[in-house]
Amino acid sequence: MKNIKHNKFQAEWRWRIHEIIFEADTLVGKLFDITILVLILLSVAAVVFESMADIRTRYGTELRTAEWVFTGLFTVEYLLRLVSIRQPWRYVFSFYGLVDLLAILPSYLSFFVTGTQSLLVIRALRLLRVFRVLKMARYLGELKALTRALHATRTKIAVFLFTVLTLALIMGASMYVIEGEGNGFTSIPRGMYWAIVTITTVGYGDISPQTFIGQAVAAMGMILGYSLIIIPTGIFAMEMVRTNRPREISTQSCPACSREGHETDALYCKYCSAQLNHTE
Numbered sequence: 001m002k003n004i005k006h007n008k009f010q011a012e013w014r015w016r017i018h019e020i021i022f023e024a025d026t027l028v029g030k031l032f033d034i035t036i037l038v039l040i041l042l043s044v045a046a047v048v049f050e051s052m053a054d055i056r057t058r059y060g061t062e063l064r065t066a067e068w069v070f071t072g073l074f075t076v077e078y079l080l081r082l083v084s085i086r087q088p089w090r091y092v093f094s095f096y097g098l099v100d101l102l103a104i105l106p107s108y109l110s111f112f113v114t115g116t117q118s119l120l121v122i123r124a125l126r127l128l129r130v131f132r133v134l135k136m137a138r139y140l141g142e143l144k145a146l147t148r149a150l151h152a153t154r155t156k157i158a159v160f161l162f163t164v165l166t167l168a169l170i171m172g173a174s175m176y177v178i179e180g181e182g183n184g185f186t187s188i189p190r191g192m193y194w195a196i197v198t199i200t201t202v203g204y205g206d207i208s209p210q211t212f213i214g215q216a217v218a219a220m221g222m223i224l225g226y227s228l229i230i231i232p233t234g235i236f237a238m239e240m241v242r243t244n245r246p247r248e249i250s251t252q253s254c255p256a257c258s259r260e261g262h263e264t265d266a267l268y269c270k271y272c273s274a275q276l277n278h279t280e
Helices: 002-022 027-050 053-083 088-092 095-102 105-109 116-133 137-152 154-178 188-199 212-243
Strands: none
Touching: 002 027, 002 053, 027 053, 027 116, 053 088, 053 095, 053 105, 053 116, 088 095, 095 105, 095 116, 105 116, 137 154, 137 212, 154 188, 154 212, 188 212
């Protein structure tokens, strides 16, 4: 009997924490999320200010203290997120789970590698939760559509990138042979760097061909670059048109795996099949 009461109390306690941390449908949950968003903004501002020499000289100690306070709060939040769901490993390896982990790791890594605390600006990615907090469900749906399109086009995009890298290798090797070390093309990797800069139409100008043949190759690379720009855009756009069907997305989070993006009439999680309410 005691075990039953204990398990019931534990389940209820875990659900209450989950409701506060993961859900934005209650007043307490919304206040919690808004508080976290404000803390994220303040922590990112502290990191940015600390990177400025004048401010760091005057307020360096205070800013570092603030960073550790924020890190401590986010660490506690992360641990509460883990204990409030039935399958914490699903949350750990989810997008938001990885972002939440990366938001606190740089501070602890700074004990071993100096300067890694500047990577705390990764916390800004956590601001994506603002769509859920403000109940912008249709924006969640649009984000989901973008994710589906990226996932569906990953093979085509990978083939495209491989082709571009192959062309860059050929152009780089050609310029290494044509121009040589005297004109700055000291190696094939250096030539590939120039080719990528040229194809992407960035054109830093730190390396440039001096011979007629080299300039002709450069001109072809520039034209090729303009031609290649439209390919990934077209692939992604067609996939968006094909897969982007309007769906009503709720702000509910699964109590088992913490994943979001469920339809408004969903009873079970489409990722782990758990029931989308607090019934244990």
